[in-house]
Amino acid sequence: MRLRALLETDALGLRLLGGDDELDRTVRGVMTTDLRDPSRYLSGGELVLTGLAWRRSADDSEPFVRILASAGVVGLAAGEAELGDVPDDLVLACERHRLPLFAVNEDVAFATITEHVVRQVSGERAGDLAAVVDRHRRLMTSGPAGGGPEVVLDLLGSDLDLRAWVLSPTGRRIAGAGEPLTPGAGAELAAEHLAATRTGRRGPHRATVGGTTYSLFPIRNTGRAAAPASRDVRETVLSDWLLAVEADASDWPAARLDLLQGVTQLIAVERDRRDAARNVRRRLAQEVLELVQTGAPPAEIAARLRVAAPVLLPGLGTAPHWQVVVARVDWDEEGGSPVDAGPAAQSLLEEILVDPAAPGAETADRIAVAHTGEEAVALVPLPAVPAAAAEPDGEQAGPGEADEPGQAREDPVLHADALLAAVREPLSAGLADDGRLTLGVSAAVHSAEGLRGALEEARHARRVAAARPGRVCAAGHHELASHVLLLPFVPDDVRRAFTARLLDPLRDYDRRHRAELIPTLEAFLDCDGSWTRCAARLHLHVNTLRYRVGRIEQLTGRDLSRLEDKLDFFLALRMS
Secondary structure: OEHHHHHOOHHHOEEEEEOHHHOOOEOOEEEEOOOOOOHHHOOOOEEEEEOOOOOOOHHHHHHHHHHHHHOOOOEEEEEOOOOOOOOHHHHHHHHHOOOOEEEEOOOOOHHHHHHHHHHHHHHHHOHHHHHHHHHHHHHHHHHHHHOOHHHHHHHHHHHHOOOEEEEOOOOOEEEEOOOOOOOOHHHHHHHHHHHHHHOOOOOOEEEEEOOEEEEEEEEOOOOOOOOOOOOOHHHOOOOOEEEEEOOOHHHOOHHHHHHHHHHHHHHHHHHHHHHHHHHHHHHHHHHHHHHHHOOOOHHHHHHHHHHHHHHHOOOOOOOOEEEEEEEEEEEOOOOOOOOOOHHHHHHHHHHHOOOOOOOOHHHHOOOEEEEEOOEEEEEEEEOOOOHHHEOOOOOEOOOOOEEEOOEEOOOOOOOHHHHHHOOHHHHHHHHOOOEEEEEEEOOOEOOHHHHHHHHHHHHHHHHHHHOOOOOEEEEEHHHHHOHHHOHHHOOHHHHHHHHHHHHHHHHHHHHHHOOOHHHHHHHHHHOOOOHHHHHHHHOOOHHHHHHHHHHHHHHHOOOOOOHHHHHHHHHHHHHO
């Protein structure tokens, strides 16, 4: 379609501000963005829609328009909702670069323009996507009953014979048509996509998992409900969805690639709509968090919790228990621009708290996450916390864990390690070599009085996680009452000196004689000094075990019958 045709459609509400001589340009696609530099996502021929959130001063217009013109953009449409009239500096910049400029009336949604352009371009180039666009138009006007992205993916299968899935950044299936992905494939695909995105490569990305080739298309959340103008890919890499197509797109013609890009834009519009609805829950969490942090009376906090409970757990009937989860994403700056990680941590924590086995975007509708600075704080309602929620060793079972095979535990309490078990691989790929995710989980509380303590407990647990090595780390409240709390904060030089003095003589002896004194010491302490249990575990005669323990005592000058010496060895093994 040509730019001129946009002015002939009254429903689009476009007003030409400049570029009369360039209206015969051909539009090949449409992109909505508020990035200061969107060049990495442009391939040429696009009509760019912008809400002007990138503009902070008049000096910003010239570089923005120059980037668009260099990328081959055919026209720019600026919304009037943010600043009112389109600023003169933007009009002049577009004139200098011969870029047609349109004003978008504040009553017209960018989704309306996107849908119209995609439908027209697709109809002109290839009729095999016309049904997809038309069905999505009906979906958007009929509400949630329309079926969401599943409808679009179903038509991709029936019209184009393509199997496709929408995945979250952790690999959880948001939508899909036909058979599900094989177990673990979603996480591997998400890891491949995040790693490729971090290298700056433009999608689609090619990946092979389990002998099957997939093409991975990014779904950019750049609509009006998205975070304002991101200057760094790290601000969005952990929150963007992706479209995984079971095909090798490396040899596709440009027309077929354009069709799939159009599908990602349709899905992005749907996500934008769902994110806008999620803001209600975010505001609830933010209000409660502010009350807790400012020391508001418990009665006032309890009143806000009563408002939040029906929204997050409809039909519950009674006030639930609550847990607090705190997450933080940290990036190495090394002289670069600072990264606003708070919104990304908020979006990521909303995803982590969803059961990875639960498909669909709506499964996150009962999670309220706020963010303050670089930190995201989740208020998680629990319908009940039975007395038997804790395991005998003090640990709590994670969601989906079972007492017996095939029998799901009814305990809803969150466990730190279980939260990250399914998402550690893809998130580590997205964090690459310069990012870290740390997470802390509180115990469950049953009243407003306990919420402030739960928040501090979760924050302290996160600091314990941050002191550990690794890109993705978590800690729970139960670790705050054991030696685990202390060990991460021991200085490295003290740690090395302490472990070397106790364990190096044993390591040297094992290396020379293959005596396995270190494994013997670990088993002996793990069996609480019981000779018979330790000998049985190591499949040794008790006399052989006594000989090895005697050799340990001789080499180190310690006595393993003394509690103090046992404790020293225990700590040395843990710190090594």
